[in-house]
Amino acid sequence: MDERTAKLTLKNISKTFYDRQGEHPTIADVSFEVYDNEFLVILGPGLCGKTVLLNAVAGLERPTSGHVFLNGRELHGTDPTICMVFQKKAIFPWKTVMQNVEFGPKMRGVPKAERRKTAQKFIDLVGLQNFENSFPHELSGGMKQRVGIARAYANDPELLILDEPFGALDAQTRYSMQDEIIRIWKSEKKTIIFVTNNIEEALYLGDRIVLLSRQPASVKEIYSIGLPRPRDMLSADFLELREKISANMDITV
Structure with a gap:
C-alpha cells in the first residue's frame, strides 16, 4: 500500500453528454x-x-457520477485552491504582464504592495523580469505561457492543472518549457496534474503516468517512473519505457 498523502482523490468518475x-x-x-x-x-x-x-476535477464540469476529494474534502464545484493553465493562452490581452499575474490576488482583495511583491516573485521565477510592463501581443508564445504559469502560482494553489500547455509551441520552445516547468515545480513544491498526448513529454516530466484509453476514457494503466532527473530521452531506460507505454496506448482513428 502506498503510504504517501493523497492530495486529490478521484472515485469512479464518469461523464455522459446527451443531445x-x-x-x-x-x-x-x-x-x-x-x-x-x-x-x-x-x-x-x-x-x-x-x-x-x-x-470535472476543477469543478467546471459536473460528472454524471463519481466523486472528487481534495485533502479528504469532497468538492461540489469550483474551488479557489485549484488553478488551471490551458493550451490556449488565457491571459488578458489588454493587461500588462504584471497586471495579469497580480489579477487573482487583486480579486481577493490583497493590498497592492503585497500583491505586487507576490506577482514580482513569480514573474522572476518564470524568467520574465524586465517584461513586467509588456502586453501579451509583445510576447512570444512561450513567454505567454510563462505569464499563465506565473499567474496560476500567484494564486497559491493547492493543485495546479496544466492542460496540454505546450501543445501549440514549436519543438525547441516546448523542450525549453518542459525544463522550466520542472524547475518551477521543484522550487515551489506544488502538486501538479499535467495533461498531454505526447509519450516523450509524459516520460520526461512525470513522477507517475496515468494512461487513459480512447473515448470513453478509462484508466488503462498507471506507471511509476523511477528515472532520475534530469532525464535523458535517449537513454536505454527511457526508450524501454517509451516502447512499453507506446505498445499499450490506444491509437485514435
Whole structure:
C-alpha cells in the first residue's frame, strides 16, 4: 500500500453528454489518487476525454457520477485552491504582464504592495523580469505561457492543472518549457496534474503516468517512473519505457 498523502482523490468518475442523437459517454469510471507535491501526468490519445476529466476535477464540469476529494474534502464545484493553465493562452490581452499575474490576488482583495511583491516573485521565477510592463501581443508564445504559469502560482494553489500547455509551441520552445516547468515545480513544491498526448513529454516530466484509453476514457494503466532527473530521452531506460507505454496506448482513428 502506498503510504504517501493523497492530495486529490478521484472515485469512479464518469461523464455522459446527451443531445438529440442520444448518449455520448466521454469518461468511464475513472479512479486514481494524486499525491502531495507529485508531478502526475495524464496521458491519452487525442479527443479521449482528458480535458473533460480535468474540468470535472476543477469543478467546471459536473460528472454524471463519481466523486472528487481534495485533502479528504469532497468538492461540489469550483474551488479557489485549484488553478488551471490551458493550451490556449488565457491571459488578458489588454493587461500588462504584471497586471495579469497580480489579477487573482487583486480579486481577493490583497493590498497592492503585497500583491505586487507576490506577482514580482513569480514573474522572476518564470524568467520574465524586465517584461513586467509588456502586453501579451509583445510576447512570444512561450513567454505567454510563462505569464499563465506565473499567474496560476500567484494564486497559491493547492493543485495546479496544466492542460496540454505546450501543445501549440514549436519543438525547441516546448523542450525549453518542459525544463522550466520542472524547475518551477521543484522550487515551489506544488502538486501538479499535467495533461498531454505526447509519450516523450509524459516520460520526461512525470513522477507517475496515468494512461487513459480512447473515448470513453478509462484508466488503462498507471506507471511509476523511477528515472532520475534530469532525464535523458535517449537513454536505454527511457526508450524501454517509451516502447512499453507506446505498445499499450490506444491509437485514435
